[in-house]
Amino acid sequence: MRQSQRGQVDPFIVMDVMEAAARAEAQGRRIVHMEVGQPSTPAPRAALDALGQALSQPLGYTIPLGMPELRAAIAGLYRRWYGIDLDPARVVVTPGSSGAFVLAFSALFDAGDRVAVGEPGYPSYRQILRAMSVQPVGMQTRAENRYQPVPGDIPDDVQGVMIASPGNPSGTMLDRDALAALVARTQDIGAALISDEIYHGLDYGARPVSALELTDDVVVINSFSKYFSMTGWRVGWMVVPPDMVRTIGRLVANMFICAPHASQVAALAALSPEADAEAQENLAVYAHNRQLMLDRLPAMGFDRIAPPDGAFYIYADVSALTDDSRALAAEILDRAGVAVTPGLDFDPIRGAGTLRLSYAQSTAEITEGLDRLADFMARR
Amino acid sequence: MRQSQRGQVDPFIVMDVMEAAARAEAQGRRIVHMEVGQPSTPAPRAALDALGQALSQPLGYTIPLGMPELRAAIAGLYRRWYGIDLDPARVVVTPGSSGAFVLAFSALFDAGDRVAVGEPGYPSYRQILRAMSVQPVGMQTRAENRYQPVPGDIPDDVQGVMIASPGNPSGTMLDRDALAALVARTQDIGAALISDEIYHGLDYGARPVSALELTDDVVVINSFSKYFSMTGWRVGWMVVPPDMVRTIGRLVANMFICAPHASQVAALAALSPEADAEAQENLAVYAHNRQLMLDRLPAMGFDRIAPPDGAFYIYADVSALTDDSRALAAEILDRAGVAVTPGLDFDPIRGAGTLRLSYAQSTAEITEGLDRLADFMARR
Numbered sequence: 112m113r114q115s116q117r118g119q120v121d122p123f124i125v126m127d128v129m130e131a132a133a134r135a136e137a138q139g140r141r142i143v144h145m146e147v148g149q150p151s152t153p154a155p156r157a158a159l160d161a162l163g164q165a166l167s168q169p170l171g172y173t174i175p176l177g178m179p180e181l182r183a184a185i186a187g188l189y190r191r192w193y194g195i196d197l198d199p200a201r202v203v204v205t206p207g208s209s210g211a212f213v214l215a216f217s218a219l220f221d222a223g224d225r226v227a228v229g230e231p232g233y234p235s236y237r238q239i240l241r242a243m244s245v246q247p248v249g250m251q252t253r254a255e256n257r258y259q260p261v262p263g264d265i266p267d268d269v270q271g272v273m274i275a276s277p278g279n280p281s282g283t284m285l286d287r288d289a290l291a292a293l294v295a296r297t298q299d300i301g302a303a304l305i306s307d308e309i310y311h312g313l314d315y316g317a318r319p320v321s322a323l324e325l326t327d328d329v330v331v332i333n334s335f336s337k338y339f340s341m342t343g344w345r346v347g348w349m350v351v352p353p354d355m356v357r358t359i360g361r362l363v364a365n366m367f368i369c370a371p372h373a374s375q376v377a378a379l380a381a382l383s384p385e386a387d388a389e390a391q392e393n394l395a396v397y398a399h400n401r402q403l404m405l406d407r408l409p410a411m412g413f414d415r416i417a418p419p420d421g422a423f424y425i426y427a428d429v430s431a432l433t434d435d436s437r438a439l440a441a442e443i444l445d446r447a448g449v450a451v452t453p454g455l456d457f458d459p460i461r462g463a464g465t466l467r468l469s470y471a472q473s474t475a476e477i478t479e480g481l482d483r484l485a486d487f488m489a490r491r
Numbered sequence: 492m493r494q495s496q497r498g499q500v501d502p503f504i505v506m507d508v509m510e511a512a513a514r515a516e517a518q519g520r521r522i523v524h525m526e527v528g529q530p531s532t533p534a535p536r537a538a539l540d541a542l543g544q545a546l547s548q549p550l551g552y553t554i555p556l557g558m559p560e561l562r563a564a565i566a567g568l569y570r571r572w573y574g575i576d577l578d579p580a581r582v583v584v585t586p587g588s589s590g591a592f593v594l595a596f597s598a599l600f601d602a603g604d605r606v607a608v609g610e611p612g613y614p615s616y617r618q619i620l621r622a623m624s625v626q627p628v629g630m631q632t633r634a635e636n637r638y639q640p641v642p643g644d645i646p647d648d649v650q651g652v653m654i655a656s657p658g659n660p661s662g663t664m665l666d667r668d669a670l671a672a673l674v675a676r677t678q679d680i681g682a683a684l685i686s687d688e689i690y691h692g693l694d695y696g697a698r699p700v701s702a703l704e705l706t707d708d709v710v711v712i713n714s715f716s717k718y719f720s721m722t723g724w725r726v727g728w729m730v731v732p733p734d735m736v737r738t739i740g741r742l743v744a745n746m747f748i749c750a751p752h753a754s755q756v757a758a759l760a761a762l763s764p765e766a767d768a769e770a771q772e773n774l775a776v777y778a779h780n781r782q783l784m785l786d787r788l789p790a791m792g793f794d795r796i797a798p799p800d801g802a803f804y805i806y807a808d809v810s811a812l813t814d815d816s817r818a819l820a821a822e823i824l825d826r827a828g829v830a831v832t833p834g835l836d837f838d839p840i841r842g843a844g845t846l847r848l849s850y851a852q853s854t855a856e857i858t859e860g861l862d863r864l865a866d867f868m869a870r871r
């Protein structure tokens with residue numbers, strides 16, 4: 112059958128690692144998973160309890176923009192986290208932040224438009240843009256800028272700019288001034304700004320700044336996947352300027368009808384104080400794991416690390432060790448039994464010399480992985 | 492902020508009816524809902540039980556194509572329903588059939604391509620195509636063809652053809668010969684065929700034919716929403732030709748990551764014999780409601796009705812009563828307290844003279860609605 116050009120998006124290179132890891136496990140080998148991009152913890156207890164209760168009612172389609180109580184509760188989070196008064200009418204519940212990207216790109220860009228994306232960065236921005244006939248324009252960010260774009264990295268002729276703080280894979284954040292400079296630059300060139308804030312809440316020093324603290328002229332995207340430990344539930348949200356709500360509502364109604372009802376019920380309870388306490392316990396584990404990584408990785412030879420301000424990743428420049436991160440990842444899996452992500456998914460250019468190591472798993476797992484890595488590097 | 496042209500899709504006209512109904516209800520008035528497009532029954536007991544059990548495990552991302560057991564069980568459904576041997580590798584679990592449309596259109600069509608859609612038909616085909624810069628080409632189908640397209644309705648210069656049997660709003664089906672003729676026509680002109688089979692299982696005479704019974708060169712889309720009574724769960728599936736699986740897998744991974752995990756667990760159990768027995772009970776209610784509608788509507792003056800082979804809708808030609816179905820729907824709501832859907836959402840041309848009445852609610856509700864409609868028509 113005919114296929115489109117735009118549908119031919121790039122494969123995830125990490126899939127090779129995951130498949131090799133699964134084969135090794137099928138043969139009885141124990142693998143430590145530092146390639147994963149998600150918590151290993153379940154959704155908060157309060158979220159599961161709320162859903163358990165709700166199962167006795169029919170969970171039909173919700174209204175396209177999402178359950179009103181959930182939208183109001185998300186607006187409340189902006190008060191708690193950032194001290195912002197946010198009109199719940201501007202909050203749209205989406206099928207994960209992934210669904211929010213599809214909606215934002217449809218509402219903002221026409222075929223042939225160009226959108227600047229940071230490299231390294233989350234690969235799906237690029238691939239979703241391509242699948243929608245929008246051209247991603249890579250910005251090769253620099254280590255001295257914390258692998259975040261600066262105004263000079265943004266070309267004059269783009270219709271949009273995608274930012275993420277904390278970023279994946281870098282874990283680095285934009286501080287208020289750096290973010291303000293990007294806001295100003297996009298406004299200067301008349302480009303739409305989209306801010307992926309999915310790792311907010313997972314920070315280990317300074318609190319991340321929301322683009323909404325600086326401007327209302329932005330699409331902010333977030334999710335229950337990471338801080339709230341609800342990846343498989345496929346529920347996220349976006350905050351849009353008031354004059355975009357109607358457009359987004361129509362797009363949701365047609366493209367998705369609504370976010371999963373059961374997940375919306377669970378998400379509402381995930382915003383309760385008890386659930387927050389549980390999320391904070393998970394955060395304490397990540398903080399501990401992160402410290403273990405920072406204490407031990409440099410001595411092994413992984414000493415060029417992006418400042419890990421947030422999220423649950425270490426992004427290591429291994430270009431002194433290899434010019435083929437894919438081969439290195441395969442070697443680490445084979446010889447050390449540790450799955451790690453080659454940087455090529457995140458940065459098609461310099462990713463051949465980088466690796467991403469996740470510390471989202473349990474401390475026992477991370478300790479075991481570090482022991483194995485140390486051993487591998489010592490023998491290499 | 493800037494907005495795209497393609498994001499400016501049409502509003503759902505039925506929303507006006509729904510909002511007016513909600514206002515009336517807020518004022519204490521009881522409204523009968525014949526505008527809804529979903530069952531009022533919950534997901535099957537077995538599905539809810541399976542989910543209840545699964546809540547003790549972390550429900551992280553599943554693999555993009557969906558849980559292997561679920562894909563296998565869906566393949567099994569094709570054996571039971573149609574006697575087809577289907578390779579589970581060709582089954583992709585999606586966030587509702589809605590998500591499957593987004594994936595299919597991305598994989599099949601580039602910006603500027605043209606896709607034929609039947610009118611009347613489900614409005615979101617058109618709107619999703621537009622949001623993806625693909626041009627929908629309306630085919631005005633004829634009453635004598637059961638409001639289904641015939642080969643002569645399909646223009647030579649389209650890259651795709653979207654069909655639905657049973658259709659929404661018409662409820663009419665394509666028999667094997669009619670479907671075969673459309674398959675042949677699309678193959679002749681080299682267009683991709685997409686078959687929406689979401690109302691399979693909800694039929695009241697002949698069994699619906701799947702396009703997969705005739706060809707493997709088709710994208711078949713289906714869902715747990717209707718027969719399985721799981722609209723809010725956002726889980727559906729698509730069956731694609733073998734050489735398209737890889738493309739779709741990459742698109743799912745980037746655009747959606749996966750369908751909701753909890754919903755996949757529930758869907759798997761919805762394919763059990765106990766759940767099927769429950770779905771058949773619901774079907775018996777629809778069959779009864781349908782007969783009530785067919786017995787009573789003609790005498791009231793709603794006598795030009797599309798042959799209601801399946802789904803849970805009656806599509807009535809009311810052009811003898813009005814040339815403004817929107818005004819008539821508003822009048823029926825106001826004077827009879829019955830919400831119905833003006834045909835304009837489904838057919839931008841002739842929909843000014845049609846209404847869709849749903850019989851998906853309980854028999855008590857449908858009976859009450861019919862009483863009110865009879866009264867309204869008698870006094871009109």
Ligand SMILES: Cc1ncc(COP(=O)(O)O)c(C=O)c1O
Nearest residue numbers: 148207208209233279334336347
């Ligand atoms: C930076 C970033 N944004 C968005 C996503 C998508 O997350 P979800 O669709 O689960 O909200 C991810 C997932 O890994 C991510 O790392």
Ligand SMILES: Cc1ncc(COP(=O)(O)O)c(C=O)c1O
Nearest residue numbers: 528587588589613659714716727
């Ligand atoms: C013909 C048809 N196709 C697809 C859908 C979308 O259903 P879902 O996304 O819940 O699978 C609907 C919903 O009403 C429909 O009527």
